[in-house]
Amino acid sequence: MYSFGSILKNLRTSKNLSIDQLARQINDKYETKISKSMISRYENNLAEPKMDVVRIFADFFDASPDYIMGLEDGSSRDIKKKSKAIETIAAHLDEKEITEEKMKDILKYIDFIFQDDK
Structure with missing residues (x-):
């Protein structure tokens, strides 16, 4: 099973987005304040996201929260x-x-x- 960080990074790179681009698009679309340094921390498994953040990423990448969290292949x-x-x-x-x-x-x-x- 994969970690949230590796899945997030794979999804981001599959869309050819830099961390900065992802942060801007997520913040614009969902009116959040997820910093690029926080995304980097998620991708490097240095921080675990709250459930509302998981839902945002799941919606943005058109994936289930279970998939994003590595609970579903x-x-x-x-x-x-x-x-x-x-x-x-x-x-x-x-x-x-x-x-x-x-x-x-x-x-x-x-x-x-x-x-x-x-």
Whole structure:
């Protein structure tokens, strides 16, 4: 299991944000006063966030608080996202017969298209 700090850093870097940029965006969006030094302390596991701060980061990164805290792995979150994607795709393909194999191909293609966004 990962620590809050390592997860926060991974989420921040995956969005190509510096600590300063993250602090500014979080503070602007949520009207908070989380300093860049505090974010650095979180990332280096020198401080534990309060629950309200966890919720802010979870909302900002579109993740569950359990995931941010390292209590849930990304796989259950990914499964929820994929099932929602399947429902959305199926809604657009109402009259077409979509087999499980075709759906797997569609999801592979979607992953292929967005591979540079990771």
